Amino acid sequence: MDQNRVYFFDTTLRDGEQTPGVSLQTPEKIEIAKGLVRLGIDVIEAGFPAASPGDFEAVQTIAREVKGATICALARANEKDVQKAIDALKDAERSRLHVFIAISELHMEYKLKMTRQEVLDKVKSVLAYAKGKVDEIEFSGEDAARSDLDFACQVFGVAIAGGATIINVPDTVGYMNPNEFGDKIRYIKEHTPGIENAIISVHCHDDLGLANANTLAAIKAGARQVEGTINGLGERAGNVAIEEVVMALKTRHEYFDDLQVNIDTKQFTKVSKLVSRLTGVVVPPNKPIVGSNAFAHESGIHQHGMMSNPETYEIMTPESVGAEKTDLVLGKHSGRHAFADHLAKLGFQSFTEEKINDLFAKFKELADRKKQVYDDDIIALVVDNLHHK
Numbered sequence: 001m002d003q004n005r006v007y008f009f010d011t012t013l014r015d016g017e018q019t020p021g022v023s024l025q026t027p028e029k030i031e032i033a034k035g036l037v038r039l040g041i042d043v044i045e046a047g048f049p050a051a052s053p054g055d056f057e058a059v060q061t062i063a064r065e066v067k068g069a070t071i072c073a074l075a076r077a078n079e080k081d082v083q084k085a086i087d088a089l090k091d092a093e094r095s096r097l098h099v100f101i102a103i104s105e106l107h108m109e110y111k112l113k114m115t116r117q118e119v120l121d122k123v124k125s126v127l128a129y130a131k132g133k134v135d136e137i138e139f140s141g142e143d144a145a146r147s148d149l150d151f152a153c154q155v156f157g158v159a160i161a162g163g164a165t166i167i168n169v170p171d172t173v174g175y176m177n178p179n180e181f182g183d184k185i186r187y188i189k190e191h192t193p194g195i196e197n198a199i200i201s202v203h204c205h206d207d208l209g210l211a212n213a214n215t216l217a218a219i220k221a222g223a224r225q226v227e228g229t230i231n232g233l234g235e236r237a238g239n240v241a242i243e244e245v246v247m248a249l250k251t252r253h254e255y256f257d258d259l260q261v262n263i264d265t266k267q268f269t270k271v272s273k274l275v276s277r278l279t280g281v282v283v284p285p286n287k288p289i290v291g292s293n294a295f296a297h298e299s300g301i302h303q304h305g306m307m308s309n310p311e312t313y314e315i316m317t318p319e320s321v322g323a324e325k326t327d328l329v330l331g332k333h334s335g336r337h338a339f340a341d342h343l344a345k346l347g348f349q350s351f352t353e354e355k356i357n358d359l360f361a362k363f364k365e366l367a368d369r370k371k372q373v374y375d376d377d378i379i380a381l382v383v384d385n386l387h388h389k
């Protein structure tokens with residue numbers, strides 16, 4: 001693994017499918033997985049084979065039919081789950097088993113009813129069972145962000161000794177703040193035995209709207225794999241949105257030490273629409289990167305700036321994420337410049353300045369009544385004005 005590169009692990013088909021109300025059929029999962037390959041995703045978590053026969057079949061079919069990315073399957077830390085995942089991954093071009101067990105005091109006491117020693121023993125035995133049966137093993141300490149850090153380092157050390165080469169640190173309930181999470185990743189990097197032979201991964205949930213900031217802080221601290229989903233789908237408030245992390249790394253590449261990201265960002269809009277259509281989860285218009293307003297400008301001041309130099313109000317181009325070119329939306333905040341420009345685009349090019357002023361005044365009256373003024377409204381306004389003069 002290259003420490004100068006950030007690897008992307010997509011869990012749209014596993015954690016993303018845990019979005020309330022979302023259930024995907026195998027052909028739909030295949031379509032999404034192929035879209036993720038076109039995007040350049042390194043690892044696709046295809047599902048949780050022990051969860052249901054349908055999940056097993058989906059992972060098996062993806063492993064057989066989708067080439068060009070590592071295919072991963074999730075398993076709890078028990079031999080039955082692990083064997084199911086191994087079986088489902090059998091035909092993958094490259095396979096990854098993802099074993100997890102909770103490591104916070106809260107989860108160990110109330111959910112697992114296990115002691116620290118029992119958890120350590122379990123990790124050791126289950127990895128001994130899995131070793132050599134897949135191409136690579138990832139270990140996740142569920143709720144690691146809220147666990148005792150020295151215990152987390154101890155468990156991660158046992159997992160590495162048992163053959164795990166990817167150590168995932170989930171902020172399972174989206175509880176972290178960026179500086180705090182960055183410090184934890186740094187501590188894990190410094191105190192986990194054998195960590196120099198593994199890659200640190202993070203998996204941030206968005207309960208406080210901090211998933212992207214936490215992920216970026218973790219990368220600054222040395223994490224080199226990011227787990228997330230398209231459109232930020234996932235349990236509760238969702239997982240970190242991969243498109244947001246990638247565009248933050250690319251847009252501010254100098255801040256992130258020019259870390260390499262092998263993602264074809266021009267695919268983002270297409271893959272976002274595909275996931276939205278197949279899951280039925282609508283993308284909010286103001287969603288960064290892929291929302292319909294992400295490159296729309298309404299206020300006159302902004303529109304004027306955009307017409308002089310797009311860099312005044314855009315830090316990335318719509319083309320760079322495969323979106324339609326910038327939309328100067330006409331509304332009550334729009335200025336005369338944008339209005340005149342729009343008239344010309346609609347074919348009304350020979351109006352005098354006085355005429356444009358007159359039409360602009362009428363447009364403002366209309367915009368006060370209507371939230372958004374469409375091309376048909378402007379054409380009607382011009383035609384009406386011509387008839388009455």
Ligand code: KIV
Nearest residue numbers: 100140142143170172
């Ligand atoms: O949020 C979480 O902790 C998970 C693990 C299974 C990685 O999804």
Ligand code: ZN
Nearest residue numbers: 015172203235
């Ligand atoms: Zn999760």
